[in-house]
Amino acid sequence: MGSVTHTDNGSSPAAEQAARGRAADTSRGEQTRQAIVASAIRLFGEAGYEKTTMRAIAADAGVSVGNAYYYFPAKEALVSEFYLELQREHLARVEPILAGGTSLGDRLSAILREGIDVWAPHHAFAGRFIGIAAVPGSPVSPFSAESTQARELATSIFQRLVDSTETKMDPQLRARLPQLLWLAQLGLVVYWVHDTTPGQRRTKAVVELAVPYLEYLVGASRMKIFRPLTTRGLTLLETVWPHAAG
Amino acid sequence: MGSVTHTDNGSSPAAEQAARGRAADTSRGEQTRQAIVASAIRLFGEAGYEKTTMRAIAADAGVSVGNAYYYFPAKEALVSEFYLELQREHLARVEPILAGGTSLGDRLSAILREGIDVWAPHHAFAGRFIGIAAVPGSPVSPFSAESTQARELATSIFQRLVDSTETKMDPQLRARLPQLLWLAQLGLVVYWVHDTTPGQRRTKAVVELAVPYLEYLVGASRMKIFRPLTTRGLTLLETVWPHAAG
DNA sequence: TCCGAAAGTTGAACACGTTCAAATCGGAGA
DNA sequence: TCTCCGATTTGAACGTGTTCAACTTTCGGA
Structure with a gap:
């Protein structure tokens, strides 16, 4: 669903090694x-988040508490793994x-819907998660520098969606x-x-209601009467989120 | 700026008494x-929030830690006082x-702007605050039952604003x-x-950019060509936030 | 084979938010 | 004035996330 951190927060001593190909790494660490x-x-x-203590996690993993902190700087860091x-x-x-060829909408x-389904079993947990992600400067904040990669990964999904659609729309809107x-997805979350x-x-x-509405708006962006609406909206967006910035 | 809890969270023993006219109450408690x-x-x-400990607050106020918890169920509750x-x-x-008679915009x-100015000195603190307010079920969440009163207070400001404006607009839009x-203000926060x-x-x-845009959209809502946009938008809003619900 | 440094691991200790049984206070009624 | 009883206050104690100095393991090179 959402789109939060992906990169390693470089504070952990194991971070540099971990960054390059963790999947292949079978070392003890x-x-x-x-x-x-x-x-x-x-x-x-x-x-849930609160009831799960670091001691419980460490015990379950068969390591000491301190060892968990060797790999993760804080409990919150484990959340981003989740x-x-x-x-x-x-x-x-x-x-x-x-890959499918159906319409944009x-x-x-x-x-x-898939996002909702994936998260559905963890609705309660997500409530805490959002509290952590909402605070500025948190590495799991969707706006943080640390999650630039994740943000781009998420937008790249929508990029592919938009690129592969034949729906006619204002070209400037298409770019954005x-x-x-x-x-919008963030709001939905x-x-x-x-x-x-x-x-x-x-x-x-x-x-089910918002998506067709969006589709309608996107289609309308081509019409002359809607030009000022589109243009001004895009100008606003440019201030809110300059295109150059990730 | 925002609009979060206002009511007392009824868990404190002093809550009922406090609820009716705290201003006039000069009792020891x-x-x-x-x-x-x-x-x-x-x-x-x-x-800031983290660095201020309950022990420090209690000491500063000249009471014991336990005494602070007699009046406030948690540190977070003090945040809503702030x-x-x-x-x-x-x-x-x-x-x-x-009271002034200028335009809607x-x-x-x-x-x-006043909201931003009021909060400006506490920008860092607000970052933590939003993390607390974002978690569902938290009494300071803007969507919680506890903050119904505050929510209505906040919307009542906009209600008065809308009611006292002569800007022509779709009557259904006006109602909402x-x-x-x-x-929108929530998003701005x-x-x-x-x-x-x-x-x-x-x-x-x-x-400065969004408000004129909004004004433009509101004005446009009267035009026939924008009717489907307005109507469908309001239908969507009705699903997102049914009118009857606070 | 041995050494030393790096990686990994440990558990006690710390600071914090929170709880609670017990102590104290203050005023209404006898 | 004395006696309760509820309101208020206390500080020790608990469980938590986190830190850290010390220990153990691993492994490349002499």
Whole structure:
């Protein structure tokens, strides 16, 4: 769903090594690291963020508390591992959707729906997560420098979506649409997190309504009458989020 | 600026008494309570949220730690006192603006600008505050039941603004505009909190650009060509935030 | 084979938010 | 004045995230 940190926060001593190809690394340290991550993810999922103590994570992974802090600078850092796990899952599900040839709206709906489904089992946890991600300067903040990579990865999904659509639209809007969709998704995540209807039904209803509306607006951007609306909107966006900036 | 909790969180033993007319209450308990609040506000402002410990607050107020917890269920509860202080200040500044007879846009700009000014000295603190307010279920969350009152207070400002404007607009939009403005303000707060430009210049620039744009959109809502845009937008809003619900 | 440095690991210790049983206070009624 | 009883206050104690000095393991090179 969302799109938060991806890069390693360079404070950990194991960070540099870890940065280049962690998957291939089978050294002792990497094994320990992964054991900790696995325990953290499982326990977060089972008991939530607060109730899962660092001592419990360490014990479950079969290491000492101090050892966990050798690999992760803080409990919050383990949260971004949890987030990464889900983002990978979302990415995998999104791939075939992008390949499919349906309309912009249908594919956007599908992408958003998959995001909701991936996160659904962790709705309660996500509530805490958003609290951590919302604070500026936090490495998991979607606006932080640390998550530039993740942000670009997320917008690149929308980029591919937009590039592969034949829907006619204002060319300037087209250039910015991926970022706009990313922003919209961010808003949706916030909404979803606060949605207490069973199964987050209301969020799904919002998607089903909002996406066609968006499609309509995008299509309308070509019309002369809507030109000032589009142009001024894009000018505003340029101030809010200059194109050059990541 | 924002619009978060206002009501007492009923868990404190002193809550019921406090609820009815705290201003007039000069009992010992109320004096203690106010001493704690005053210390908390001052220390939060001076050193930020994390660095201000409950022990420091209690010591500064001349009471024991346990005593602070007799009046406030958690450190976070003191944050909402800080928020309330600033909201009162904002409200006071907004009053003359509402009374003034300038255009919708000018007054909206002024309201938002005053909010930014009131909060400006506490930009760093607000970053933490938003992290607390963003987590669902938190009493300071702008969407929580506890902050219904504060939410209505905030929307009532925009209600008065809208009611007293002669700008022609779609009547259905008019009915919903206060809530839309409240949502927009919420977004602005999030943006402001993450704005690291000196003096949060960029946020101010966004306001100066966004408000006329909004005014333009509101005016356009009367035109026939924009009817579907307006109608569908309002339908979407009705799903996102049903009118009946606070 | 041995050495030394780097990587990895440990658990006690610290500071913090929070809880709670017990002590104290203050005023209404006898 | 004395006696309760609820309101208020206390500080020690608990559980938590985090730090750190010391220890152990690993491994490349002499």
